[in-house]
Amino acid sequence: MKLNNSISTPLYGQLKQLIKDAILQGIYQQGERLPNEVKLCEIYGVSRITVRRAIQELTEEGLLVRKQGKGTFVMRTKLARELVSVDGFTDFNKQLRKSPSKRILVCEEIKASPEIAESLRIAINAPVLRLVRLMFMDDYPFTLDETHYSLERFPDLADHFLENVSTYDVLKNIYNVNMSSASTHKIITVVPATGHEAEYLDCEIGDTLFNNDKIVYDENKVPIHTSNFKTRTELIALTITT
Structure with missing residues (x-):
């Protein structure tokens, strides 16, 4: 699943939206751990910097949560x-x-x-x-x-x-x-x-x-x-x- 370098939306923004869509579609379910950075780079064909930026913004928005030593997880609905x-x-x-x-x-x-x-x-x-x-x-x-x-x-x-x-x-x-x-x-x-x-x-x-x-x-x-x-x-x- 490759991103598009030819459009105005930056790659981290495209990746952020793809992960959001995957959460809404149940591909990544509530409480589930996301693939690690290396795996996400392989899946979406982007650099680790791009992955980190997208993950950071989704975490700040409350869609993801990072657990030290365990990984990044989809936030559960309150x-x-x-x-x-x-x-x-x-x-x-x-x-x-x-x-x-x-x-x-x-x-x-x-x-x-x-x-x-x-x-x-x-x-x-x-x-x-x-x-x-x-x-x-x-x-x-x-x-x-x-x-x-x-x-x-x-x-x-x-x-x-x-x-x-x-x-x-x-x-x-x-x-x-x-x-x-x-x-x-x-x-x-x-x-x-x-x-x-x-x-x-x-x-x-x-x-x-x-x-x-x-x-x-x-x-x-x-x-x-x-x-x-x-x-x-x-x-x-x-x-x-x-």
Whole structure:
């Protein structure tokens, strides 16, 4: 696929448009790594300077993203998430017609710290289930989630958690918690990714993450669980309806 030297549009501009068209046509898909500079030179018959200029401009426009040591990738389209929503991850994926999956990283009984005890309105050192999961959307790591539940309120809760079972379905069907009437208290900040978080979320150390701390309450305003989840800011746009 050779470019045209005889027209007024510079070669880097022509290459930039060809790559844009390839993204729109699905030749280069969201999240996919582009061929390296040498391969792009071969495909389009241009110099590395031309390739670098085109890639740089597409990166500045937000169509591509460079990951150190990994290459250049097509940027994923941001997904809109209602700020006040209490929907679980599974329901969120269903709304978007995405395929959710989960990997349980930690599932353990711990003693409630003063902070957790206050949030769940239980005694310090009371038994708590700590659940840490990596959430995938269409096989792509989307959210790192850490949740705490009172085991006095939800005994044997860990026995019902499987890799791809909705926790909200478990709470509704086994513990008779009405999630449709639940409410939340959220605090959202932006934080840099740690090495641990970057490893799981497929990003660079220091990349910005939405840090969402929340407490979910039942219809009687009694805490159901606390949750902290982190998502790359480039993947999601938080919305609010007033």
